[in-house]
Amino acid sequence: MHDNLTSARPSVPPPHGHAVRLRAAAAFKAAAPALGAYAVVRVTGLVVFWVAASLAGKDALKLLGGRWDSVWYQRIAEHGYRYTATLPDGSVHSDLAFFPLLPALERAIAEVTPLTVRGAGITVAWAAGLLAAWGIFAVGARLHGRRTGVVLAALWGAYPTAFVQSMAYTETLFTALAAWALYAVLRDRWIVAGGLCVLAGLTRPSAAALVAALAVTALAVLVREYRAGDRKGLVRRHARMLAGVCLAPLGWLAYVVFVAVREDSPFAYFEVQAAWGNSIDGGRALAAFIVGLPLPAALGLCVALGLLGWLVALCVRQRQPLPVLVYAIAVVVISLIGSGYFGSRPRLMMPAFPLLLPPAVALLRLRTTARTATAVGVLALASAAYGAWTLLGSGPP
Template sequence: MPDTRIPAAAPPRTPRRDASLLRERAAASLRAAAPALLAYASVRLLGLVILGTAAAAAGKSPHTLLNARWDSLWYARIATEGYGYEIRLPDGDVHSDLAFFPLLPALERGISEITPLSVPDAGLLVSWLASLVAAWGIYAIGARLHGPRGGVLLAALWGAYPTAFVQSMAYTETLFTALAAWAVYAVLTGRWVWAGGLAVLAGLTRPSAAAVVAAIWIPAAVTLVREYRAGARAGELLRGHARMLLGVVLAPLGWLAYVLYVAVRNGGLFAYFEVQGEWGNGFDGGRALAGFVWQNLTSNVLAGLGLCAALALVFWLLWLCCVRQRQPLPLVVYTAAVVFVSLVGAGYFGSRPRLMMPAFPLLLPAAVALLRTRPERTVAILAAAAVASAAYGAITLLGSGPP
C-alpha cells in the first residue's frame, strides 16, 4: 500500500532559527576554508619572522615598525583624540586627519577600552584578524570559481603579494579587503542586502569603496536592463528585485556619510575633496602617473623600463581576468575599479602598489596556472614568492619612506 503519512512540516522560520542556520553555514564555510587560512597564515608568519630577524640586526623594534609608523600614527591619534588634528607644511599646505576614514580608529578605540591593549596594538589586532577574514573571503571566491584548491592558492598568493607586509600593519588595507571580498562574494551568490551592508562598512574604511559600490550597482543595472528587454514590466522588476534594490541603495551610504560629515564640519560641500587635495591625492586622470613614468625614463632608463613593465603586467593581468578568463561581472568591475582608482590619483607614487593590493582577483590567472602545475612545483613557487615578498617588506619597513 502507498505511504499515506503526511510529511512532517518544516520547522517555522524564526529569528533564532535563522541565526542558528547562519552560524552553522559560517562554521561549515570556515572548516572548508581552514587549509586556505593555514596557507595564508604560514606565508604571513614567514614575513614576520624575516622582518623580526632583519629588524633585530638593524637594532629596531619590529613591533614599532608595524604599529607606530606613517598612516598608523594618524589612525591612532584619531582613535585617541578624535578628529581635528592637522599639520601645516612650510609651503602652506595643510595635512588634516579628516583625510582618514573612521572605521579603523573607531575599532581601535573600542577594543582598547574593553581590553588591556593600547590603541596602536588594537590596530594591529584589527588588521591581523581582518587579514584572516579577508583570506577567508578570497578563498570563498576562488573556490566558487575554480574549486577548493584554487581558493587555497588564491589566498596564499594574496599573502605573498609584493606589499603584503602592509597586511600585518595597523593600516586599513586588510580591513577594507575583508569587507570588499565578502561584499563581492555576496553579489556572486545573490545576497544583495548583505552586499550593500558590507559596502556601507567598506565606505567607512577607505575612499576606494567606490569600487565595491560599482561591483554592486553595475551588475544590478545589467540584471534590470536584461529582464526589461526580455519583456518584464517595471512593477514586476521592482517587486522581483526588492532585495537587490535595497542593496543598491545601501551600498554608497557609508562613503556618503563620511563625505557629508566632513562637508558639515568644514562648511563646504566638497570639503573632503579639498582635504584630499591638500594631501596631494586629488584625481588628475593619470597625469601624475604619466609624469612619474616619463621622469624615470629620462633620468634612469632601467628604472623607467622596469616601471613600464610593472604597469604592463597589471594591465595584462586585468585583460586576462576580464577577457580571457571571463570572470563574473562583479569581480571584473571591482578589480578594474580598484586598479583605476589606484592609478589616476595625483598622490605619492610609491603607495600605488599598496593601494592596488585589495585587487586580489588580479592573482586569479596565477592561481589558475598553479592549478595545472605539479604540487611540489606549486609549493616551491609559493615559497619563493613568500620569501621575496617578506624580503621586500623587511627592506621597505626598515627604510625611511612610507609604503
Template sequence: MATDSTAVLRRAARRWAPTGRILSAAVPALGVYAAVRLTGILALAVYAWTTGKDPVALLGHTWDARWYASIAEHGYGTVVRSRFSDLAYFPLLPGLERTLTAVLPLSVPRAGILLGWFSALAAAWGIHAVGSTLHDRRTATWLVILWGLWPNALIQTMAYVESLMTALSAWALYAILTGRWLWAGSLALLAGLARPNGFAAAAAVITAAVLMMWRDPARRRSPGPWAALALAPLGWLGYVAWVAVRTGSPTGYFAVQRAWGSEFDFGRYNLGFLLRLVTTGGVVPQYLAAVVVLAAPVALFLLVRERPPVPLVVYTTVLVVIALGGAHYFASRPRFLIPAFPLLFVAARWASGTRKQVLIPVVTGATALSCWYGVYLLTASTVAP
C-alpha cells in the same frame, strides 16, 4: 516549550551550516596564508630586535598607521602637521581601534595590529569563498596564497586599513554571488567607510542589483536589491558629506586630498614618473611600483577575457582606474591594489594546474622576496609603503 526551543536550534543550525562548510573548506588556505604572513612578521621582528627597534612600533605606529592611531586617540583635527589634514583618512579603522582599546587592555598600536591580523584572515577567508564559488577549492586556495605573497603583503598584517577593506569587499562580492542582498549592501557601506577606493565595493553592488532587476523584471518587487542599492554607497557618501560640513565646502574632502597631492589626473603623473624612473632612476619601492603599475592593466585584461561576473569586473576595474589614474605617492600604488585580489585569478588558475616541482621553488622564492621587502619597507625605505 522544549519542542519550540529544539525547532529554533535546528533552524539556527541550518542557517549557519553553509558558513561552517565555507570555513572548513578554507582552513587549509588560511593555514598556509597565516604561515606565510607569520614568516614575514618573524623576519621583521628578528631584524628589529637585532637593530634596537621595536617591532610593535614598526607595525602599529609608522607611516599611515601613525595617523590612524592619532585619530583613534584624539579624534579628527587635533594634530596639525604642516598643510596636511587627517580628514583624508576614513573613519572605520580608527573607530575600531578606539573601540578595541576601550574594551581590552591594549595600546592603540597593538589594537591596530590585532585588527590588521583579524582583517587579513577574514579577507583571506572571503577571497577563498569568492574563488571557490567561481572556480574550485584548489584555485581558491592559490588565490589566497598569491594574495598573501603580494610584494608588500606585510601591510596586510599592519595597523593599516587595506586588509579591512579587502575583507569587507570580498564578502560583499560573495554576498552578491549568492544573492544575499542586504549583506552585500551593508558590507559595501562599511567598505566605503574604510578607504577612499572602498567605493569600488558599492559600484559592484549597484551594478549587480541593477543588472539583476533589468534581466528579471519580476525581481523589482523584491526589497533586497533595492535595499542593497540604497545602502551600498552610504558609507563613502556619508563620510564625504561629513567632511563637507566640517570644512564648510561641498568639495571639502577633495580639497583635503589635493593638499596631500592626491587627485585624479587620468594617469598623467604616473606616466611621467615611469619615464623619469627610466631616465633618472629611483629607489626600490618605486621600481616595484612600476612593475605593478605595468602589470595591473595586463592582469585586468586577462581577467576580463575569463568572462567573470560583471560585478567582479566592475569592482576590479574601479580599483585599477583609481590606482593608476591617481596622482602622487607612486610607491604606494601596490598598496592601493591590495584589495584588487581578482587580478590574481588567472595566475591562481595557472598555479592550480601546475606541478609541485615548479611551484615549490616559485613559492619559496616569492616568500623570501616578500619577507625581505617587508623588512626593507619598514626599516630602510625613505618613501611611504
C-alpha cells in the same frame, strides 16, 4: 512496539541558532586550508621582518603599528578629528583625510582590553587579514573550486606589499569587507552586500570601486531582463537588489557629509584630499613621474604597468563574473589616476585580489601539489624580503 513508534516519529529540525552554528562550522572547516596557507605565508613575512629589524636594532612592533598613516589613525582613535600638520611648503594636512572605521575599532578594543591603541590597530589588521583570506577563498572556491580558493588566499598573502596586511593600516580591513561583499553578490544576497559596502565606505575612499561593482551588475541584470521582454514587475522583482545598491554608497557619503558639515563647505572632503596631493588628475602625475625617471627605471616601470594590463586582460578572458571584474578594474583605475605619492600605488592596488585569480589557476596546472606549494613559497619569501627592506626604510609604503 515502543521502538517502532519512536522510529516512526517525524524528525524535528534543529533550532535556527544551532543550524547557523553548524553551517558556520562547516564553512570554517572548508576554509581552514586557505586560512592555514595564508597564515604560514604571513608568519614567514613577519619572521623575516622581525629578524631584519632585530639585526638593525629597531623595534619591530613600533614599525608595524607606529609609523606613517597608522600614527594618524591612532591619533584619531585617542583624540578624535582635530589634528592638522603644516608642512615646510605651507600645505596643511588634516586628519579628516582618514576614514573613521579603523580608529573607531582601535578605540573600542583599547577601551575593553588591556591593549594600547597601537596594539589594537595591529590586532584589527591581523584579524582582518584572516577574514580577508577567508572571503578571498570563498570567492575563489565559488568560481574555480576549493583548491583555487586556497592558492588565491595564499597568493594574496604573498602580494609584493603584503607586509601592509600586518600593519595598522586600512587595506586589510577594506579587503575583508570587499571580498565578503562580492561573495554576497555572487550568492544573490544584495542586502548583505550593501551593508558590507557601507562599512567599506567608512574604511577607505576606494569603496567607490565596490559601489561601482554592485551598481554596474544591477544595471546589467535590469537591462538584460528588459531587453528580453520580461518587463512586468521588473523593479518589484529585484527590490532587494535595488535596495542593496542604494544602501552601498551610504557609508562613503556619510563621511563626506560629515567633513562638509565639520568644515562648513560642501566640497571640504575633496579639498582636504587635494591638500594631501590626492586629487584625481586622470594619470598625469603618473605619466610625469615616469618621464622624470632615468631611462632604465622608466622602462622597468612601463614593463610593470604592461604586466598589470596583461593581468587585467587575463581576468577578462577568464570571464570573471561582472561584479568581480568591475571591482578589480575599478580598484586599479582609482589607484592609477590619482596624483598621490607613487610609492603608495602598489599598496592601493592590493585589495584588487581578483587580479590574482589567473595566476592561481595557472599554478594549479603544475603537475603536483608540492610544485604549487614550492612556487607559492618562493613568492612568499620574495614578498617577505621586500617587506623587510621597505619597512626598515624611511619612506612610507
